[in-house]
Every structure is written in structure tokens, then in C-alpha cells.
Amino acid sequence: MSEIDVDVLVIGSGAAGIAAARTARERGARVAIVSAGNGATALSSGLLWGHAKEPFAAWAGDAFRVGGRYVTASGWLVAEARGALASLLDLASLGPGLVAVVDLPTHPSWSARLVAQTLGARVVTADLDAEETFVETAARLDTDGIAEGLAAALRPACEGAVGVLFPPVLGLRRDDVAGRLSRVLGVPVGEAAGGVGDPPGVRLDRALRRWLPADVKVHRARASVTLGGGVAVTLSDKTQVRAGAVVLATGGLSGAGLAFDATLHEVTAGAPVWTRSHVRVPGATGAARGADPTRWFGDAGDRADAAGVRVNDRGLALDGDGSTPLAPWLFAAGEVTVNREGDGLVDALAAGQRAGAEAARHATKG
Amino acid sequence: MTLELATRRPDCDVFILGGGVNGTGLARDLALRGLRVILAERNDLAFGASGNSSGMIHGGPRYLTTHPEVTRSSCLDSGYIQRIAPHMIFRIPFFVPVYGRGAAARVRLDAYDAFFAVYDDFQPLKRGKRHTRLTPDECERVVPGLTTRDLAGAITTDEWGINGARLCNANALDAREHGATVLLRTTVEKIHVEGGAVTGVRTRDRLTGVASEYTARVVVNATGAWGPITASLAGLEGKVKLRPGKGVHLILDRPVTDVAVLVDAIDGRQIFIEPWENTSLIGTTDDDTYADLDDLPVTTDEVRYLVEGVEQVVPRVREARIVGTTVGARPTLYKYGPTEDALSCEHEIVDHAKDGARGLYSLLGGKLASYRMFAQEAADLIAPTLGNATHGTTHTSALPGGDRLLDPAALAARFDVSRHAAARLISRHGARAESVLGDGGPRATVTVCRSEPVLAGEIRYAVKVEGARTLQDVARRTNLALGPCGGVECALAAAVIAGDVLGWSPSEVRAQAADLLRARRKSRLPAIGAAQARAEGTVDAALRSLGRGVTP
Numbered sequence: 001m002s003e004i005d006v007d008v009l010v011i012g013s014g015a016a017g018i019a020a021a022r023t024a025r026e027r028g029a030r031v032a033i034v035s036a037g038n039g040a041t042a043l044s045s046g047l048l049w050g051h052a053k054e055p056f057a058a059w060a061g062d063a064f065r066v067g068g069r070y071v072t073a074s075g076w077l078v079a080e081a082r083g084a085l086a087s088l089l090d091l092a093s094l095g096p097g098l099v100a101v102v103d104l105p106t107h108p109s110w111s112a113r114l115v116a117q118t119l120g121a122r123v124v125t126a127d128l129d130a131e132e133t134f135v136e137t138a139a140r141l142d143t144d145g146i147a148e149g150l151a152a153a154l155r156p157a158c159e160g161a162v163g164v165l166f167p168p169v170l171g172l173r174r175d176d177v178a179g180r181l182s183r184v185l186g187v188p189v190g191e192a193a194g195g196v197g198d199p200p201g202v203r204l205d206r207a208l209r210r211w212l213p214a215d216v217k218v219h220r221a222r223a224s225v226t227l228g229g230g231v232a233v234t235l236s237d238k239t240q241v242r243a244g245a246v247v248l249a250t251g252g253l254s255g256a257g258l259a260f261d262a263t264l265h266e267v268t269a270g271a272p273v274w275t276r277s278h279v280r281v282p283g284a285t286g287a288a289r290g291a292d293p294t295r296w297f298g299d300a301g302d303r304a305d306a307a308g309v310r311v312n313d314r315g316l317a318l319d320g321d322g323s324t325p326l327a328p329w330l331f332a333a334g335e336v337t338v339n340r341e342g343d344g345l346v347d348a349l350a351a352g353q354r355a356g357a358e359a360a361r362h363a364t365k366g
Numbered sequence: 367m368t369l370e371l372a373t374r375r376p377d378c379d380v381f382i383l384g385g386g387v388n389g390t391g392l393a394r395d396l397a398l399r400g401l402r403v404i405l406a407e408r409n410d411l412a413f414g415a416s417g418n419s420s421g422m423i424h425g426g427p428r429y430l431t432t433h434p435e436v437t438r439s440s441c442l443d444s445g446y447i448q449r450i451a452p453h454m455i456f457r458i459p460f461f462v463p464v465y466g467r468g469a470a471a472r473v474r475l476d477a478y479d480a481f482f483a484v485y486d487d488f489q490p491l492k493r494g495k496r497h498t499r500l501t502p503d504e505c506e507r508v509v510p511g512l513t514t515r516d517l518a519g520a521i522t523t524d525e526w527g528i529n530g531a532r533l534c535n536a537n538a539l540d541a542r543e544h545g546a547t548v549l550l551r552t553t554v555e556k557i558h559v560e561g562g563a564v565t566g567v568r569t570r571d572r573l574t575g576v577a578s579e580y581t582a583r584v585v586v587n588a589t590g591a592w593g594p595i596t597a598s599l600a601g602l603e604g605k606v607k608l609r610p611g612k613g614v615h616l617i618l619d620r621p622v623t624d625v626a627v628l629v630d631a632i633d634g635r636q637i638f639i640e641p642w643e644n645t646s647l648i649g650t651t652d653d654d655t656y657a658d659l660d661d662l663p664v665t666t667d668e669v670r671y672l673v674e675g676v677e678q679v680v681p682r683v684r685e686a687r688i689v690g691t692t693v694g695a696r697p698t699l700y701k702y703g704p705t706e707d708a709l710s711c712e713h714e715i716v717d718h719a720k721d722g723a724r725g726l727y728s729l730l731g732g733k734l735a736s737y738r739m740f741a742q743e744a745a746d747l748i749a750p751t752l753g754n755a756t757h758g759t760t761h762t763s764a765l766p767g768g769d770r771l772l773d774p775a776a777l778a779a780r781f782d783v784s785r786h787a788a789a790r791l792i793s794r795h796g797a798r799a800e801s802v803l804g805d806g807g808p809r810a811t812v813t814v815c816r817s818e819p820v821l822a823g824e825i826r827y828a829v830k831v832e833g834a835r836t837l838q839d840v841a842r843r844t845n846l847a848l849g850p851c852g853g854v855e856c857a858l859a860a861a862v863i864a865g866d867v868l869g870w871s872p873s874e875v876r877a878q879a880a881d882l883l884r885a886r887r888k889s890r891l892p893a894i895g896a897a898q899a900r901a902e903g904t905v906d907a908a909l910r911s912l913g914r915g916v917t918p
Contacts, residue, residue, distance in 0.1 A: 043904055045911055074858050074879070074912050075872045107823055109813045109859035111866075111875075131812055196854050196907045235739045254903020261896040289674075293664045293894035297902070343910070 002239045004219060006030045007363035008356065009233060011223045012257065014041035014333025015345045017249035018208045020359065023059075025208065025213045030145035032243075033218045034130035034235060039255025040335055041208065045072060045193040046088060046168065046200025047081045049220075058320070060349060063211045068092050071192045073168055075114045078193070085203055087170040087178035088321025089163060089190020091119075093100060094198030097162035100124045102154065106131045110167035115192065121165070124157035125152060138172040138199035145259060147177050151184035163187050168194030204345075225269035231329050244363025245329045246263035247355045248317060258308060263291040266309050269330065272320040274338050276306040280320060308338030315355035329362060331355040368489035374581070376506055378547070378753050380402040381567055383554050383596055386416035387530060388729050389588035390537035391741030391760070393808050398545035398763060399756045401751055404545060404580060406569050408553040409660065410453050410839045411538055411832075412531035414590045416734060417842060418616065418694030420649050423447050423455060423735045424525045425492055427485050437488055443739050444492035444526060445850045446761040450538060451528075451794030458527045459625040459723035461509060463520040463679060471518035475499070479522040485523060510684040511624055522625070523840075527642060530734055531842050532794050535832050536765040543766065550833050557585055557600035560667060563724040564600065573835060582833040587728040591659050591695035596730060597718075605721045606728050607700035609709060614668045614693050616893060618646040618686040631675035635707060639676045639683060643793065643816075643845075646686065648672045652706040662693045666892045667814040680763070687850050688893035690886065699731050713740045713784055715747060725751075743842055767796025777803075783811045787819045794824075794844070802827045807887065816854035817849025825860050836887055837878040847886050850901055854908040857882045880912045 008024040010017045013035035019297050025031045042223040048060075049069055070088035072078055083090055091099070099121040103112035112123045128137065128150075131167075142148045142229060164181070170191040171177035182189040194200040212218075219255040224234035250257030250268050261266050264281045266273050273281040281296060296307060309332050310318045316325040318333040333351035336342070341347045380396050382389045393405045407413070426440030432886025448455055464475045482497035489496060500520045506512055508522075538548050549569065554570040555577070566581035587606070589596040597606035626640035639648045669691065676683045698709040713732035718724075725890050727748065732740045742758040749756065771792075779786035781803045789797045803810050806823020814820050828834040828843040837860060840846055846860055847853025861879035864870070872880065887905055890898065 027791060040903060042906065045907075049910075064486060072911055074876050076876070076912075077665065102545055105809055106812060108812045108863065109855070113860040113866070114872050114875060115863060193911075195858065195911050196904045252903055253899050254901070254907070259896060260894065260899035288669055292892075293899070294666055294892050297891055297899075 003108055003242070004032050004034075004239055004240045006032045007244045008242060008359045009034060009245070010227075010247045010249055010356070011035075012249035012251060012255070012334065013209070013218055014039045014127050014249065014251055014255060014334060016352035017247070018212050019349040020247040020249055020331075020333055020356030021323075022362040023058050023211055023353045023356030024031055025196070026214055027357055027364070029364050030358035031216045033216060034221055034223045035218050036220075036222045036256065037301060038205065039251035039257075041348075042201060042205040043196045044201040044345055045195065045196070045203045046085055047072070047078060047083065047193040048345045048349070049342075050348070051342040052345025061068040061354060062180065062227055062337070063207070064364055067284070071115060071119065071165060073110060073192045073195050073198065074310075075111070077116045077118060083202060085207060086175060086202065087191050087203070088193060089165050089188065091163075094188060097153060098122050098160070100158045100161035100164045102164060102166045102337060104137070104169070107134065107137070107167060109195070110134075115165070122161070124164075134167065134169050134194065134198050137169040137203075138177075141169060141177050142171055142174045147180045148184055152211055153183045154244070155185055158185055158187070161187060164189045164193040168198045168200045170199070171200050172202060172359070175207075189235075195358060223268055225330065227269060227326055229328070245331065245359035246353070247359050248330065248332040249334045249352055249355070250334055250336050252308060255335060257319050257336035260291065260293065260296070262308055264296045264359060266336065268325070271309045271317050271326055271332070272306050274310050274322070276338060280299055280322075282352045308336055310339050314358045315351065316358070331359045372645060376566070376583050377579040378402045378406075378580065380580050380584045380586060381406070381580055382586045382588055383567070384588035384590060384592070385411040385538065385548070385550065386414050386588065386837035387412070387534050387537070387737040388590070388732055388740060389586075390534045390541065391737045392586060392729070393457045393541035393546050393548070393589060394537045394544070395745040395758050395760050397541040399754055400748065401752060401754055403541060403546040404582070404722055405538070405541065406549045406554055406567070407554045408551070408572070408589075408592070410550055410834075410842055411536040412842060414533050414592070414659070415613070415694035415711065416590070416645040417531040417695055418613070418615065418692040418815050419530050419734050420638075420640070420647065421527050421530055421734070422525055423528045424457065424565045425485070425488055425494065425734065427482075427523070430481065430485055432497065436501060437485070438491070439487040439739065440736055441491040443736060443761075447528070448493060448526065449736060449797070450534070450761065450763065451706045451765045451790055452771055453767055454536070454765075454794075455526045455528050455539070456793070458525050458645070460523045460525055460628060460643075461505075461625040462522070462628045463505060463512065464518045465516045466511050466518055467516055471516075475519050475521070482523050489524060489843075492526065497521055497523045503730065504820065505918065508625060508628060511680065512644050513679050513681060514664045524805070525626075526647070526732070529643065529852055533734070533737075535843060536767065536884055539832060549633060550839070551835050552627055554596070554599060556677070557596075557726065559700055559723045559726070562722050564726045569585065575774055583752055584725045584727070586744070587726070590697040593697060593728055593730055596666055597820050600718070600726055601867070602718060602721050602723060602726075606730065608697050608730065610655050610659070611652045611698050611706045611709065612662060612693060612695055612696040613649065614651040614664050614672070614691060615647050615649035616669060616672055616688050617690040617692065617848065618683070619689045620644075620646065620649065620686050622646045622683055622686050623680060627676075629675050629679045631671060637675045643791070645689070645848075648676050648683070652696070659695055661694060664693050664889070664892050669893045688890065688895070688896055689739060689850055689852075690848055690889045691893055692889070697731050704823045715744055717747075725807050770797050772797055772799055781811050783821060784819070787813065787821060790818060791821065791824060795827075809847045814859045815844075815846045815849070815853075817847070817851065818845045820844045820846045820860070822863050826867055829864050834864070835868070837864055837882045840864055841886075842884055847882055848897065850903065852886050853883050854892065854904050857908065858912065875911045880909055883909055883912075
């Protein structure tokens with residue numbers, strides 16, 4: 001029978017989980033990840049959003065560019081976001097002059113005109129001649145020769161530009177598409193950050209996985225944590241688990257760390273859940289025929305997942321009184337928590353970093 | 367009033383308030399008679415009950431025993447609407463299962479059988495099929511997964527469905543093409559009455575804030591449930607009384623059944639699930655409403671009441687996802703005492719000359735199925751007072767796009783779009799689908815919303831030709847963003863295209879996209895279950911990507 005025997009078991013392989021695993025490993029702990037699949041990280045824009053500052057920046061700076069001015073697909077200029085990927089175009093790094101914005105006439109959600117209007121840039125049109133999604137275009141540009149051909153066709157129109165901005169299509173499996181285009185065009189080339197499910201988010205998810213130390217294995221299974229004694233984790237595939245500490249980094253509603261059925265609840269450990277306005281979501285609902293979504297999802301419309309587990313300043317998940325840790329060994333980070341600094345990926349990474357460090361300290365202190 | 371003003375030609379013959387099916391139907395009728403018409407709508411065409419009904423042009427079987435002449439005229443009118451808008455209607459067979467054991471169930475089945483046999487006599491007027499009586503075995507074949515415990519049999523009958531929002535748009539468009547002016551998102555702040563007669567109205571554009579004055583010889587209050595409020599703008603407080611009933615429908619992500627199934631809810635009321643375009647519709651609640659008509663709430667109670675009722679007979683309904691809810695207030699006539707279901711949906715024209723406002727009329731009540739007759743009745747009353755002796759032609763003149771039927775396969779081949787997209791487009795625009803794609807500007811055939819689907823050209827058409835002024839207006843005309851994704855994929859793209867035509871700034875484009883995502887979210891909120899809750903996270907992400915950042 002297979003077995004996982006580690007100091008720190010991280011549940012979840014999104015931004016928070018990977019940051020926790022990497023940090024715990026850096027602190028000398030033996031680490032494994034259990035993951036049930038992709039969540040919100042893979043659906044992100046490709047930008048590292050968030051408020052958390054030092055010491056995160058110095059720590060992550062070796063893998064991710066820190067700071068810069070980036071554009072999103074909806075034409076927002078983004079100041080001081082962190083660019084996770086070389087393919088994002090950092091406007092701050094460009095010299096004075098006009099940027100050329102590439103129009104793909106077949107993509108309805110990319111408006112070169114709109115972005116150019118925001119940037120004061122000029123529009124150049126690429127003729128891709130097919131109605132396809134950003135993901136499909138990105139996959140096509142991966143192929144040797146295709147990106148180079150496109151760049152050659154665009155080159156005359158881009159004459160004199162200080163940089164060329166593409167929609168979020170610069171590679172699905174490869175990270176060198178921007179570089180290949182740039183070599184032909186002779187100026188820096190980059191893409192706007194994407195929306196939900198666009199290629200930059202997919203590449204960010206992969207970049208995060210590459211950032212994970214090679215000896216941290218990701219085990220595909222669904223985990224369940226039992227509270228009330230020592231570390232007790234069971235996996236859906238019956239693999240035995242021995243661990244000194246657990247980091248819950250299972251995500252929010254879209255990552256299935258939280259779920260809404262009989263009531264709004266935390267899935268993996270059954271940890272108590274609060275809303276952002278500090279209202280405790282009751283474990284047993286008083287609603288005659290099931291929980292009322294309008295009560296827990298709010299009516300502002302901006303946030304469906306405005307709830308989660310509360311953690312203390314060490315990242316320990318808290319009981320229903322809001323102050324007692326559920327167990328000395330259960331930490332939580334990322335979207336599954338409610339009292340995080342912000343809801344960006346930087347905040348998830350920073351919280352994961354803290355939880356990983358504390359979990360490593362707890363598991364290896366003896 | 368100075369002599370000069372008094373003798374100046376009024377801005378219009380008839381100023382109509384309300385862009386529902388009564389207002390647009392009347393605007394069209396009067397414009398076809400050659401009268402000069404202005405219509406102002408406070409929100410959007412079909413914003414109220416007209417766009418949030420069960421979407422049926424039925425033959426009025428409920429009047430069969432008491433007022434057979436009403437059933438006859440309803441069926442006749444259903445036939446007329448098929449003639450003037452053949453692209454817009456679709457057959458909805460109705461399936462009425464009867465449960466119970468022994469003689470009681472048999473008697474009930476016999477009674478339905480006999481009742482619909484009488485209704486059959488009227489069916490030829492609307493190309494309807496005759497009723498059938500089904501054995502329990504046959505029932506299961508017609509509605510797979512039907513609850514069969516204690517099933518005695520079923521009766522089927524035949525009705526027609528229609529998209530109320532499209533119907534209002536077609537009427538408004540035809541009115542405009544015959545000289546009428548249609549002002550959307552424009553509210554009327556005051557109805558001027560001088561010397562016992564109406565003289566005009568003061569309007570305000572709710573998007574720009576600009577006020578305007580219009581003189582008119584006749585003013586018509588066709589504002590549905592808003593009717594009493596509208597009458598008070600002329601100082602006629604209490605002269606128009608309604609008892610609005612709130613009706614909620616649920617929109618499912620797929621057609622769960624091939625036929626409409628009538629079901630008894632927990633309180634014995636009849637509700638139904640019907641296949642409707644490429645979704646299912648479950649309805650309807652009927653409760654007195656005291657809420658703000660511009661922002662009617664849908665509650666979890668209402669959603670669960672409807673789902674629970676349908677589940678008794680069609681358990682498979684739980685497999686589908688609720689992608690939206692609709693809510694409207696029926697303009698039911700006032701009566702204190704009876705339960706909501708017993709209130710009358712009859713229509714009535716009030717001439718306010720008796721209230722000291724000659725030339726002001728209120729159209730009260732009415733229903734989608736009989737809108738054309740109602741509009742004609744009102745026009746027959748109003749036109750002669752303006753010296754116009756022509757007859758109404760709305761039963762024979764085709765609505766825009768209704769003059770000929772296009773073949774979806776041919777349209778698909780001609781414009782290189784999918785047959786499904788072509789068929790859906792034709793259902794909304796009829797023969798005008800050719801110009802939607804042909805004159806749809808650059809990239810007209812690019813798919814923007816894959817759930818419906820909606821093509822780029824149709825979004826431009828909604829703005830340019832149909833007068834949509836916000837992205838939510840576009841969505842009301844096209845079913846944009848009405849899938850389980852909640853608009854994550856299409857909201858920004860559609861806002862970009864609409865903004866191109868309307869000259870929106872980049873921040874306005876983002877705000878419009880976010881408004882649509884929020885509105886769709888709000889409509890789903892009381893119906894969010896386990897599966898949809900997970901999907902809502904992506905809507906959050908989309909909203910974040912639109913709403914945050916720093917411009918230079």
C-alpha cells in the first residue's frame with residue numbers, strides 16, 4: 001500500500017499551496033502536496049495582483065518580475081502589479097514613444113482600439129483569418145514558424161514603435177513566443193494580461209508548478225481532514241498519510257475548498273466559516289428547506305465567495321469562537337480563508353508563505 | 367397659453383407612455399393609420415410584464431366555458447400573429463397529466479378530454495393540433511422520466527410560444543419605420559392638462575438627464591403595472607387602480623422536456639415547465655406585490671416553490687441548472703378580497719375625460735396573447751377623435767422580418783455561420799436576419815456569446831436599429847450572457863462592440879460589461895445551488911478584471 005510520510009502535507013496546488021510547499025521545503029521540512037485538480041489560480045489573468053509587500057517581494061523576486069505597468073485585456077492600465085511572466089509587456093520598461101497595439105479582427109473580446117485609446121498608442125492589424133479563441137490562437141503561435149511569420153507580416157506597420165502589445169495569446173505551452181516575435185520585430189513584445197481562462201493564466205499556473213522544488217511530489221487525490229486529535233488525513237485513493245502539520249490551501253468556491261449545498265461550508269476539514277462582515281455561517285442551517293443563497297452570497301453582486309475560514313496571525317485555522325485554533329497542526333491559506341489581506345494572487349502567495357513557514361516550524365520543532 | 371403656442375401644430379398626434387406590448391402595439395397600429403406618434407419608455411422595451419411573461423400566444427382556453435366568444439377571438443388573433451410574425455412563434459404542445467386512482471382520476475381525465483374536445487373546434491383558427499388522450503405508457507414515451515406512480519393518463523393540447531421582448535421590438539421598429547419616434551430610457555415627469563384637456567408631456571432622458579417638452583393631442587398611459595403612478599403625473603391620483611401580481615419564472619440551461627407539462631404546486635395552483643427556445647421556463651408565481659416596480663425582487667421562496675412543484679412530476683428538473691430568473695408585475699385589475707389567481711386579466715380602456723383630462727387614456731390590464739386586439743380596440747377609439755377614419759391593418763401587415771420565412775441552412779451557408787446560430791437569429795429577426803449579418807459592420811459573423819449564440823452583427827443591430835442604449839438593453843434583445851457562465855466570456859466583447867457604435871469611452875465599456883455581469887448575477891442569486899455556486903467564482907474573477915486598476 002502506498003504511503004505519504006512527510007513533515008508538512010499541503011492540500012491544494014494553487015498559488016497558496018505552492019507557496020506553502022516551497023517555503024516549508026526551504027525551511028528543511030519534508031513536504032508533499034495533495035491536489036484534487038485546478039482551481040482559481042489557473043483561471044487568473046496572469047498578473048500577480050495583491051497588496052502583500054515585503055518580505056514576499058524579495059522572496060518571490062527570483063521567479064517573478066516585481067513591479068511594472070501592465071495592461072489587461074479590458075484596457076485597464078495596471079500600475080505596480082507584478083508580472084509573473086516574461087511575455088507580459090511592462091510599459092514602464094519601454095522608452096518614450098508610441099506602442100503598437102495588435103488587432104486580431106477575429107477576436108471579439110479584444111479591442112485594440114479601446115486599449116490603444118487608453119494607452120495613447122496606435123493600432124496595427126494582424127490578419128489571422130480564423131475565428132478562434134485566445135487559447136486556440138495561443139496554441140497555434142506555439143508552433144515554430146507561425147509566430148515568426150506573423151511578426152514578419154506585422155513588421156512594416158510596427159515601424160518606429162517602441163514596443164508591440166498583443167492580446168493575451170503569446171503561447172499556451174511555450175513561454176518563448178514573445179521572445180520569438182521580438183527577435184523578428186526588433187523591439188520589446190508582450191501581451192496584455194488575460195481574463196478568466198485565457199492563456200497567460202494557464203501559463204502562470206504552470207510557472208508556479210515549475211517553481212515548486214523537484215522533490216515535492218504532487219499527489220492527485222481528494223483529502224479529508226479529521227479534527228479532534230493528532231494529524232488525521234484520509235485520501236480518496238486510500239493512500240496512508242503521516243504528517244506533522246497540514247496546510248489547507250484548497251481554494252474558495254471555484255476551487256471547491258468551499259461549497260454551498262445544505263449550507264455554506266468548508267469542505268475538507270469542516271472548519272467553521274465566516275463571512276467578510278464577520279458573521280459566522282451556522283454549521284446547521286435554520287432555513288426550513290436548505291440554506292438561502294441570498295443570505296450568504298450577498299447582493300452586491302461583486303463577490304460570490306465572500307466567506308471562508310478564519311486564521312490567526314500564525315495562519316492556524318480557528319474554531320467557532322474565532323480565537324482558539326482548531327488544532328495546533330492545521331494551517332490555512334489562500335481563498336479558503338476569509339481574513340486575508342486582499343483577494344489577489346500575491347496575497348495568496350504571501351499567506352501560503354507564512355502558513356508554510358509556520359507549519360514547517362510546528363512539524364520539525366521536536 | 368399664448369395664441370401662437372395654441373395654434374402651433376403639436377409635436378405629435380398621440381404621445382404614448384410605455385414600451386411594453388400594449389404601448390408598442392398601439393404605436394404601430396396608429397402609425398400604420400398615418401398618425402404621428404411618439405412613444406417614451408422609462409426603462410427599456412419589454413422591461414416589465416411583456417418581457418417577463420410565459421411567452422405564449424395562447425387561445426384562451428380558460429374562457430371556454432364562461433366566455434367562448436373570448437376563446438374564439440383569442441384563437442383568431444393567435445392566427446393573425448402567426449401570419450404577421452411567422453418567424454417569431456414556435457409550437458408548444460401542452461401535456462396535462464392526471465394523477466390519482468380509481469373513478470375520481472378517470473372522471474377528471476374524462477372531464478379534461480371533453481373540455482379540450484370543445485377547444486379543438488377553435489384550433490383550426492390558429493393552426494393548432496387537436497387534443498389527444500394518452501395512456502400511462504404513452505405518457506412515459508412523451509415525457510421520459512415522468513413520475514408514473516398513480517398516473518392515470520394525460521391530455522395534450524396545442525399552443526404557441528413567442529418571445530415577448532422580440533415582439534415589442536418588432537412592433538416598435540415597425541412603428542418607427544412608419545414615422546413614429548421611440549424614446550427609450552426616457553421617463554415622463556409630467557402630463558400637462560390645461561382647461562380640461564391634455565396638452566403634452568415633459569420627459570427626461572434618464573441617461574443624459576436632459577429634459578424635453580412635447581405637445582400632443584392625445585396622451586396614452588400604457589405603462590402596465592406602473593399605470594396608477596403614470597396617471598398621478600396628470601394629477602389623477604386614485605383614478606387608475608390596479609392590483610399588480612408579481613409573476614416569477616425560472617430559466618433553465620436546457621430544454622428539460624419536449625412538451626410543456628402542467629403541474630399542481632404544493633398549494634394546488636397550476637404551474638408548468640415549458641421548452642422555450644433553447645431553454646426551459648418554469649412558472650409562474652402570482653403574488654400581490656408592493657415593491658418598487660423598477661426593481662422587483664425574486665426570492666429563494668419563489669424559486670423553491672416552483673422547482674419543488676415541477677419536481678413532483680418531472681424529477682429530472684433537478685439535473686438542469688437555473689441560469690436566470692425573470693420577474694414582472696401583471697397589471698391585473700383592482701379588486702379587494704379575492705386571491706391573486708382569481709383576479710381578472712381582462713383589459714379595459716379608461717377615457718379620462720370624465721376625470722377632467724380630455725385626450726388622456728389609460729390602457730389597463732391585458733395580456734401578451736391578446737395585445738394586438740387590445741391595441742386595435744384602443745386605436746379604433748382614439749383615431750376618430752383625431753379625425754382619422756382609417757381602419758387598422760395590424761392583423762394583415764407583416765411585422766418587420768415577417769414578410770417571408772428564411773431557410774436557416776441557406777442563411778448559414780451564405781454568411782458562413784453555424785446553422786444553429788442562423789436558426790436562432792431568424793427566430794429573432796425573421797427575414798431581417800439578412801441585413802443583421804449583411805449590414806452588421808466588420809466581423810458581423812464572429813460569435814460573441816456561445817451560449818445563445820449571439821453574433822457580433824446582432825449586437826450592432828440591437829444598438830443601431832433597435833435603439834438599445836445600455837448593454838443590458840442589448841441582452842434583453844438577444845439573450846446575451848444567459849448561460850451557466852453568467853456572461854464571463856461575452857460581456858466585455860459585447861460591450862466593446864456596442865461601445866463602438868455608441869461612442870463609449872474605455873471606462874464606460876468596462877462599466878457596461880460589469881453592469882451586465884452584476885445584473886445577471888442578481889437574477890441568478892436566489893436560485894444558486896451547489897454547481898452554480900462553484901461557477902460564480904469565475905464571475906467574481908471576471909468582475910475583478912473589469913473593475914480594478916489605474917489609468918494613466
